[in-house]
Amino acid sequence: MSQGQNFTKGKILMPLVKFALPVLAAIFLQTMYGAVDMLVVGQFAQAADVSAVSTGSWLMQLVTAFVVGIAMGTTILLGRKIGEGRAEEGGRIIGASIMLFIIIGVVITVIMEAFAVPIARIMQTPPEAFDATVSYVRICSAGAVFIVAYNVIGSIFRGLGDSRMPLLTVAIACVFNIVGDLLLVGVFGLATAGAAIATVLAQVLSVVISLQIIRKRKFPFVFHRKDIAFDRKRMGEVFRLGFPIAFQELYALSDFLITRFSHG
Structure with missing residues (x-):
């Protein structure tokens, strides 16, 4: 299995482009x-039901954007330590990230x-779609932990220089989501609830894979379960x-949402 890109030696531009494109594609698929x-x-x-899914999915997209943004902190910190030749800190960074995102997920x-x-x-959900919107949001929220888990694992891959694996797993999950929908x-006529359940199951699949x-x-460092700890310093660095x-993504999306729903 490829061990990922190395940005500390040789040319930078093309390896960076090859690394960045799968990251962008994975975010798009999410x-x-x-x-x-x-x-x-x-x-x-x-x-x-369409109105309910439209409103609920935009809200979940805000959540995903926030989680993706914070998870980039793990990628940056892990990649930096490996690039500095201090890979032995990798296990503690991953452990602190897991603890941070457990808290965020809850x-x-x-x-x-x-x-x-x-x-x-x-x-401003329309009255006729209100109950379905609430149901969609609550079902998807029950799977928020899997959104968080996938992005933590993806950030670890990217921190190791491998941006293709997160893209592969989310692509598989998207296909599964289509089939589930x-x-x-x-087939079963579950409408909004069915769409939400399919989304959650697709996220579960991406985490399992x-x-x-x-x-x-193979990590360039040792990782133990004891590394999963409330390490305030490293958690703070990741955040x-x-x-x-995360703020930039939320700002862009919220600005669009305010415009959309204020005219809706």
Whole structure:
């Protein structure tokens, strides 16, 4: 298995482009879950269900953008330490990242589950689609931990210089999401709930595949379960590095959403 790009030796431009393109493609595919849900629901369900999926998927895209941005902090910090020749710190960085994202995953799930109704009101959800929107958000929120888990694992791959594996796993999950939507929405008629369940199951699949691959991956450092600890310093570094990226993504998406829903 390829051990990834090395940016400390030789030419930089082409290896950087080859590294960046799969990252962009993976992020794009992650945002496609909602679009696929809308297309399938539009074919087999009512207009209110399409509206519910549209509103709910935009909200979940905000969550995904935040998690992706913060996860980039792990990629940056891990890649930096390996590039500096201090790969032995890799295990502690991964452990601190896992702990940080456990906390983030729990917080996101609790907030989304508890405040799904007021959030749907803020997003000016049409009355006929309100209950379906809340249901979609709550089902997807139950799988927020898998959004977090996938992006943590993906950030580790990228920190090791391998951006292709995260793309492969999310591509497989997207295909599974399409199949799940067609089955649950088209065959079983579960409409909005079916689309949300298919999305969650696709995210579960991406995590399972990623875990199986990364277990076989040879690290340039030692990682133990004891490394998963509340390491305030390294957790802070990961968050500090990732937050500007997350903020930029959230700002761009929220600006679009404000424009969209203020005219909707």
